[in-house]
Amino acid sequence: MSSVPAVSVEQLTRVFRVPGLRRREFTAVSDVSLEVQPGEVYGLIGPNGSGKSTTMKVLLGLLRATSGKCAIFGRDSARVDSREEVGYLPENPYFYKHLTGAETLEFYGKLCGLRGRELRERIGEMLALVDLEESRDRRLGGYSKGMLQRIGLAQAIIHRPRLVVLDEPTAGVDPLGSRQIRDLILELKRRGITVILSSHLLEQVQEVCDRIGIIFRGRMLREGSLAQITEVGNRSEIVLEGMTPELMEEIRALAAARGAKWIHDGHPRTTLETLFLEVTSAAAEAARASAGKS
Amino acid sequence: METAAPIRRHRSFSFGRVWTIATGTLTQLVRMKVFAFMAIFAVVLIGASFAFADLKTEQELKMLKDVSFAAIQLFCMLFAIAGTAMLIPRDVEDRTLYTILCKPVSRLEYLLGKLGGMVLVLVISLGAMDLLFTGVLHLKQRTVVEQNVAELEYRPFRSQEEREKAVAEIIEVATQQGASWNLQAGMAAILAKSIVLTAVTLLVSTFATSTLFTIMVSLALMVIGHAQGLAREVLLDEADGAVLPRLVAGGVAVLFPDFKTFDVLDAVITGTVVPGVEVLKMGGLCGIYCVLYMLAAWVLFADKEL
Numbered sequence: 378m379s380s381v382p383a384v385s386v387e388q389l390t391r392v393f394r395v396p397g398l399r400r401r402e403f404t405a406v407s408d409v410s411l412e413v414q415p416g417e418v419y420g421l422i423g424p425n426g427s428g429k430s431t432t433m434k435v436l437l438g439l440l441r442a443t444s445g446k447c448a449i450f451g452r453d454s455a456r457v458d459s460r461e462e463v464g465y466l467p468e469n470p471y472f473y474k475h476l477t478g479a480e481t482l483e484f485y486g487k488l489c490g491l492r493g494r495e496l497r498e499r500i501g502e503m504l505a506l507v508d509l510e511e512s513r514d515r516r517l518g519g520y521s522k523g524m525l526q527r528i529g530l531a532q533a534i535i536h537r538p539r540l541v542v543l544d545e546p547t548a549g550v551d552p553l554g555s556r557q558i559r560d561l562i563l564e565l566k567r568r569g570i571t572v573i574l575s576s577h578l579l580e581q582v583q584e585v586c587d588r589i590g591i592i593f594r595g596r597m598l599r600e601g602s603l604a605q606i607t608e609v610g611n612r613s614e615i616v617l618e619g620m621t622p623e624l625m626e627e628i629r630a631l632a633a634a635r636g637a638k639w640i641h642d643g644h645p646r647t648t649l650e651t652l653f654l655e656v657t658s659a660a661a662e663a664a665r666a667s668a669g670k671s
Numbered sequence: 672m673e674t675a676a677p678i679r680r681h682r683s684f685s686f687g688r689v690w691t692i693a694t695g696t697l698t699q700l701v702r703m704k705v706f707a708f709m710a711i712f713a714v715v716l717i718g719a720s721f722a723f724a725d726l727k728t729e730q731e732l733k734m735l736k737d738v739s740f741a742a743i744q745l746f747c748m749l750f751a752i753a754g755t756a757m758l759i760p761r762d763v764e765d766r767t768l769y770t771i772l773c774k775p776v777s778r779l780e781y782l783l784g785k786l787g788g789m790v791l792v793l794v795i796s797l798g799a800m801d802l803l804f805t806g807v808l809h810l811k812q813r814t815v816v817e818q819n820v821a822e823l824e825y826r827p828f829r830s831q832e833e834r835e836k837a838v839a840e841i842i843e844v845a846t847q848q849g850a851s852w853n854l855q856a857g858m859a860a861i862l863a864k865s866i867v868l869t870a871v872t873l874l875v876s877t878f879a880t881s882t883l884f885t886i887m888v889s890l891a892l893m894v895i896g897h898a899q900g901l902a903r904e905v906l907l908d909e910a911d912g913a914v915l916p917r918l919v920a921g922g923v924a925v926l927f928p929d930f931k932t933f934d935v936l937d938a939v940i941t942g943t944v945v946p947g948v949e950v951l952k953m954g955g956l957c958g959i960y961c962v963l964y965m966l967a968a969w970v971l972f973a974d975k976e977l
Contacts, residue, residue, distance in 0.1 A: 393976075437773050439977045457683070457777045465773035471765035473695070475702035487691040488774040532770060542773075 381451040383540050383571035384413040384436065389445035391431050405431040407595040408445070413588070415450075415539065418562065418572040420586035422579060428595040429575040430468065433542055436573075437465055449540060461489075464533030468545040468575075470525065474518035478509050478528050481517060482535055489536030503531040507561065523554025530561055540571045547578055553657070559585060583607070616645060688776050689784045696788020697795075700754060705792065708746055712800055715742045720811050732848035735811055736940045739804045740857055744936070747797055747865040748893060754792065755872040756885040758785050768977060779969045782873060786965065789869045793862060801858050805850045812849030816841055847942040856945035860933045863957035867928045868893060870964040877972040892927060899923055900931035928960050 389409045395401040406428040413419040421429050434440040436447050438455050447454040450462050472481050482500045491499060504510045507527035517525065526546055533541055543562070547555040555578065562585050565572055576582050582589065583603065590600040599606055625642070632639055647655075719738040762768040771781060819841045828834040872889040879885040903920045933953055935945045 434769075434977070437769075439769060439772060441974075441976075457775055460773055460775045463773060465770065467766045467769045469766065470770060472767055472770065473699060475699055476695075480698075484691065484695050485770070485774060488688055488771065488776050490685075490687070490775075492687075529770070536774070 381415075382412045382448075383415045383417070383450060384411070384419075384573060385446075385448045385451075386411045386432065386436065387446045389432065389435060389447060390443050391428075391435055391440060392443045405595055406435070409592065409595070409597045410445075411590050411597065411600060413571060413573060415571050416566070416569050417587045418566050418574060418585050420582040420589040421573060421575045421592060422577075422582055422589060423592035427592045429592055430544055431595075432592070433465075433544055433573070433575065437463065437542060461536070462539045464536070464538040464541045466526070466529045466533045466541075466543045466546055468548055470529045472517050472525070472528065472532070475516060477514050477516050478504060478520070479513040481528055482531055485532040486535045491536060499535055503535055506564070507531045508557065521554075523550045523557070526550055526554065526558060527561070530558065534565070534570070538570070540573070541565055542573045544575050545577065546574065547576060547581065555581065612640065683777070684780065688780045689787055692771070692776075692781060692784020693787030693791060696758065696785055697791045700788070700792050705750070705754060706796060706799075708750065709796060709799060709803075712742055712746055713803060715739075716804060716807055720807050729844050729848050731815060732808070732812060732845065733940055733942075735808060736848070736854075739808070740861070740936050740940060743797070743800050743804065743858075744861050744864070746800070747793060747861050748868055750796065751789065751793060751865040751868040752872050752886055752889045752893065755785070755789050755869050756876055756879075756882050756889065758789075759873070759876045760879070760882045760885070763977065772977070778972050778975075782877075782965060782968055782972055786870060786873055786961070789873075790866055793865050793869070797858060797862050797865075801855075805854060808854075809850040812845050816845045819845075853939055853942070853944050856950050857936050857939035859950050860935045860939075860953055863953045864930055864933045866957055867930075867933075867960045867964075868896075870961045870968075871896075871928060874964045874968040874971070877968045877975060893930070896928045896930040899927050900929050903929075932956055 387410050389406055390404065391406040393403045393405055395403055409428070409432060411419070411421075421432065423429050431440065435442050436449070436454050438457070438460065441455065449459045452459040452462075473484070476484060479500055482503055483496065486496045486499060500513075501510075504513050507530055509524060509527055509531070512520065512524060517528065520528065530543070530546065533543070546558050546562070550558065559581055562572055562574065566585070572585075574582065574586060586603060588600070588602050589606050591598045591606075629639055716739055719735050719742075722734075722738075759768070762771070768781075772778065820838055823834060823837055823841075826837075828837070868889065871892050872885060875888045875892070876882075876885045879888065903924060933956075935949060935953070938945055
């Protein structure tokens with residue numbers, strides 16, 4: 378692993394002036410530090426207005442830091458050349474509606490210096506990756522929310538960046554679209570691309586992220602690997618298959634005899650998202666099968 | 672397995688990136704059907720070509736040129752303001768600007784790309800109006816000559832020589848007032864003015880809070896730009912060597928474009944030949960104004976919080 382972190386944020390503070398006669402100030406981010414290693418998927422979570430987007434914007438050079446430093450692969454993130462390494466998908470982006478999917482990728486590819494055959498091949502690859510090959514010549518005005526997010530993801534990685542920053546990539550997208558985006562993030566991870574992800578879907582963050590930072594009212598409250606951050610140190614969990622009531626009683630008695638407090642027992646539950654996807658996939662499969670028969 | 676690309680050498684300024692944004696802006700405006708306004712121009716032009724049939728040869732062609740140049744100028748200048756005013760606010764509102772500036776694109780390249788796109792649109796639309804106008808004027812010139820020569824049949828002439836002289840006069844007047852390269856000096860003046868107005872509007876939109884604000888301020892600047900030369904003359908005449916009025920006049924001259932310096936249309940309409948050096952001077956002045964306004968826009972936009 379390279380010794381230079383993919384992202385380094387040191388004591389970042391960002392203060393906004395509130396417009397008006399009184400010179401009031403609002404601190405959006407206060408003394409935030411974080412480091413993301415190459416190849417990691419880092420989740421930045423927090424409620425609305427907690428400072429996630431501001432942190433990302435400073436990292437991308439869209440806003441200036443009031444104090445502190447941000448670097449991308451060792452280069453000051455305020456420098457334009459640091460963006461050679463970065464792809465960004467903002468929250469709820471609206472790309473140029475008059476362009477088709479392929480034209481959108483061509484536009485962003487050209488901005489990154491891609492030309493000719495390399496660009497054409499890259500557009501084809503990206504459309505295939507985000508499953509929009511059939512809609513390549515449709516204007517973005519006619520794209521659904523999920524399709525827009527996927528074309529947004531494709532434009533973010535058209536120039537093969539080493540770091541991808543995704544701000545609420547699944548906002549407003551249905552569970553199927555959301556799952557597709559999750560799979561794309563996992564694909565980026567598989568390709569060794571560093572990802573910074575901000576999302577309200579905590580379950581999804583938990584599924585894809587290696588490390589997590591919890592930000593609240595501009596301050597970083599907790600940071601660490603998923604295992605570290607979610608571990609409840611003084612409790613243990615055992616999942617058994619083929620449990621009988623007798624065995625359960627024996628274990629209960631043993632636990633009581635050794636002074637351990639029995640907190641909870643029951644059947645593990647699936648998530649609503651998994652259940653939804655299982656049910657809809659099965660229904661789609663059945664529909665395809667019956668269509669095949671007829 | 673595909674991984675990230677090798678690090679490319681970054682060029683701090685790239686005409687390729689400016690051109691990409693410029694052609695993107697052109698496509699955006701073309702697909703917004705902004706050229707539809709040229710249909711209105713065509714109606715105005717064709718209407719004007721039939722409207723002054725009772726006038727003399729010279730006046731008829733002059734009026735056609737007068738109305739057409741006024742329409743072309745009005746369309747181009749209003750279009751320069753309205754088209755430019757919505758470019759940056761729309762990109763900010765739709766967050767498209769974030770996706771552009773997160774690529775290795777500097778804010779100066781973005782601004783120059785937007786200016787370039789508007790210039791392309793202006794050149795295309797002015798070129799199309801120029802072709803249409805020159806074509807109509809040429810046809811009108813021929814018709815007027817034919818009509819006037821035909822009318823000579825009913826006039827008594829003492830000799831064939833006198834008749835030929837009258838025909839030559841008609842042709843000379845029509846040639847002087849008809850379609851000629853001199854018209855292109857007028858078109859160049861309109862283009863230069865519109866480009867300067869585009870740069871001014873782009874500057875305003877870097878600090879404006881809304882599209883409406885940008886349009887109103889730019890319209891005000893357009894009016895000031897047309898009147899400031901006159902105001903400056905009056906101020907300097909009355910100043911009688913005093914320092915303060917001179918400073919104010921100088922400040923106004925620097926801050927606001929002086930559109931009076933581009934006014935060659937009266938000469939073009941009356942058929943006076945505009946020397947090539949005047950056209951070059953207009954081009955140079957247009958370039959200076961653009962550089963100044965784009966530098967100011969860059970300074971403001973570089974610090975703009977997105």
